[in-house]
Amino acid sequence: MKKYALVGVSGTGKSYKAMTVAKENEIEFIIDDGLLIKGSKILGGKSAKRQHTKITAVKTALMFEKEHREGLISLLDDYNPDKILILGTSVKMVQRISNALELGDIDQFIYIDEVSTPEEIKKARYHRRHHGKHVIPAPTLEVKKDFSGYFLDTLNIFTRRKNNEIEITEKTVVRPTFSYLGKYTITNKAMTQLVEYSSRDAVGIDSILRIRIKEEEDGIRIRLDVAVKMEGSIVDNCEKLQKCIYENVETMTQINILDVNVTVRSIKMK
Secondary structure: OOOEEEEEOOOOHHHHHHHHHHHHOOOOOEOOOOOEEEEEEEEEEEEEEEEEEHHHHHHHHOOOOOOHHHHHHHHHHOOOOOOEEEEOHHHHHHHHHHHHOOOOOOOEEEHHHHHHHHHHHHHHHHHHHHHHOEOOOOHHHHHHHHHHOOOOOEEEEEEEEEOEEEEEEEEEEEEOOOOOOOOOOHHHHHHHHHHHHHHHOOOOEEEEEEEEEEEEOOEEEEEEEEEEOOOOOOOHHHHHHHHHHHHHHHHHHOOEEEEEEEEEEEEEEE
């Protein structure tokens, strides 16, 4: 396996440039802040950006936890990539990550000022310092299950290939807990009110009898007991209610909705 490293101090845009560097060097696998990413999919690991302090974030990026480290080693053994790109703030850091994953010495170092202009680095530093923004080189759909309750933004990168075709790459901007614009929480009462609000105009639904919110690490599960009207297809109306709640609550809260379960408890006849 050939090991590449993309090196640059914190906030200079390494994660932003990671996919470009990977494509130019035909690298499928990236190690970034504790995550193993293949193409547009997060295969495993634990993100340093989810940690509550900068110290624990650094420890996560360096694979201090045995379970975290061994999980990634197992994945790398399974996939056995020909090449891998490791991101880090220094030569020493990327070499420590490589050693922790039992990969050995780095074969080629690439520095951020070799792949980014001074203006791009300046802009990246500004967004990190003033807005607490970090980039994860994976699509938002892939990232959001691990960042439920965080502010997420989709970032589309347009690249012109050698044959003049335009390639669109999606990345995700996240504001971690240890930045001042990080994770937020919403009480179950407020979440219940959002569900009620999203259900107010649902076709064929007479009333919401009960709402239960179950919190899990990667999101929430919503359970509803409803009374329905004999108006059209009950199944279709309940499916529309599910979709409406899912889309509205997720859009308003940025919390990952794992599922919306609707149970019909009574039917109101005309």
